[in-house]
Amino acid sequence: MERDIYTPPGGPPQGPPLSPELFKTIGESAIRDLVKSFYEEIEKSNIRPMFPESIEESIVKSADFMVQVMGGPSYYTRKNGPPRMRARHFPFEIDEKARRTWLGCYRKALDNSEIPESEKTVIWDFLTGFSAWMVNKV
Ligand code: HEM
Numbered sequence: 351m352e353r354d355i356y357t358p359p360g361g362p363p364q365g366p367p368l369s370p371e372l373f374k375t376i377g378e379s380a381i382r383d384l385v386k387s388f389y390e391e392i393e394k395s396n397i398r399p400m401f402p403e404s405i406e407e408s409i410v411k412s413a414d415f416m417v418q419v420m421g422g423p424s425y426y427t428r429k430n431g432p433p434r435m436r437a438r439h440f441p442f443e444i445d446e447k448a449r450r451t452w453l454g455c456y457r458k459a460l461d462n463s464e465i466p467e468s469e470k471t472v473i474w475d476f477l478t479g480f481s482a483w484m485v486n487k488v
Pocket residue numbers: 397400401402407408409411412415430435438439442444448449452453477480481482484485
């Protein structure tokens with residue numbers, strides 16, 4: 351059924367894209383480990399029902415995207431086409447509460463990661479801004 355899509359007044363994330371240095375510093379395997387750990391938190395969260403029963407594919411897609419935005423190879427676009435992330439999230443009703451839960455899962459994944467602190471801060475700031483733009487329900 352159609353629903354009213356809410357558009358956050360702040361608009362798309364502002365500011366410069368992430369530096370490709372991020373990918374060089376962290377490396378692909380640490381990014382993939384972070385995303386896997388994030389999905390382990392999602393599994394335990396109350397937004398679990400939004401995700402497919404098997405999240406293996408979600409892990410690959412999300413990790414491909416994170417590698418790409420951090421300046422690594424464009425795996426996501428090669429496999430899936432243009433990211434259009436906000437539009438891809440329209441099928442899911444994402445309100446501020448769901449966003450907080452989603453961010454909380456990344457917070458735990460970052461806390462458990464070996465990624466250097468300054469890079470963790472950059473990733474966290476990116477996720478905080480980007481996730482606000484994924485909200486599509488009041
Ligand atoms: C604001 C809270 C968010 C919620 C509740 C949420 C939830 C979801 C759900 C339910 C899916 C579909 C299942 C799947 O294919 O994994 C999905 C897909 C995805 N999400 Fe999010 N998401 C949020 C924010 C974000 C943000 C900020 C990013 C990027 C930094 C992101 C990246 C992705 C990617 C790459 C996919 C796969 C898209 C595809 O089908 O190709 N999500 N998300």
